[in-house]
C-alpha cells in the first residue's frame with residue numbers, strides 16, 4: 001500500500017476493495033482506516049495530507065485483507081449503529097438492520113398511546129440485543145426480557161446491555177419458553193429467509209449465522225411456533241406483538257396470523273422502502 005499520505009492510502013484501499021466487487025469501497029476504506037488507527041471522522045479529515053501512523057499499518061492491512069474476502073465491514077470494525085446507538089457485533093449475531101428500527105418505533109408508539117406505565121416486554125430472538133436494549137433505554141420504566149437460542153449471541157447482547165447501561169434480563173432458550181407470565185408487548189425479528197433463497201444471498205449476508213437467517217422451506221419454521229407462543233403469552237387486552245417479516249412471505253404470514261389470532265387487529269406495515277416488513281397484532 002502507498003503510505004506517503006492518509007489520502008493516498010485511502011485511494012489505494014478503495015481501489016483494492018473496488019477490484020473485488022465491494023460496492024461502497026470508498027466509504028469502507030475510510031471506516032477501516034478509522035477503525036485501525038482508532039480515529040474519529042474529524043481525526044481522519046484533519047490528517048489527510050499527513051503520513052499515516054506507521055506502527056498501525058500492519059493492523060490496517062489485516063482489516064483490509066478481511067474485507068477483501070467479503071467479510072461484512074461491521075464484523076471487522078466490531079460495531080454498528082442501531083437507533084442512534086453503537087452496538088457491538090461479531091459473527092455470532094446478525095448485524096442489526098435499519099429497517100428493524102420500525103419495531104422499536106411501533107412499540108414506543110403503542111405503549112405511549114395506551115399509556116401503559118410499566119410495560120412487560122419480550123424480545124424473542126434478540127441476537128445482539130439491539131431491539132431489547134433500545135427499548136430498555138428508551139423506556140426505563142419497562143421490564144424488558146430477551147431470549148435467544150444461541151449462547152454466543154447472548155454473550156454479545158449482554159455486552160451491549162452492559163456497555164450501554166441498559167437494564168434487562170436475557171435468557172437462553174427456545175422462543176418464549178424461558179419466560180414466564182404474560183406480556184404487554186412481544187417483539188421479534190426471527191429467522192425468516194426461505195431455505196431455497198439462502199444460496200443466493202449477498203456474500204456478506206452469507207457470513208451471518210445461518211441460525212439467524214434460515215426460516216425453512218416456506219420461511220415460517222420459526223414464525224409458526226412464535227405465533228403460537230404469542231397467542232398464549234400476550235395479555236388479552238391493550239397488548240401488541242410486532243414481528244419482522246420478509247416481503248416474499250407476507251401473504252403466508254398474514255394467513256397464519258388470521259388463523260392464529262382470530263379476534264385481533266392485524267395489519268402489515270411497510271418499511272421506508274415501501275416493502276412489507278412487519279406484521280402488527282394488536283389487542284384493543
Ligand SMILES: C[S@@+](CC[C@H](N)C(=O)[O-])C[C@H]1O[C@@H](n2cnc3c(N)ncnc32)[C@H](O)[C@@H]1O
Nearest residue numbers: 094096125126127148149150174175189211212
Ligand atoms: C434475524 S436474527 C435477529 C437478531 C436481532 N433481534 C436483530 O433484529 O438484529 C434472529 C435471531 O434468532 C435466534 N433464534 C433462531 N431460532 C431461535 C429460537 N427457536 N428461539 C430463540 N432464538 C432463536 C438466532 O440465534 C438469531 O440471533
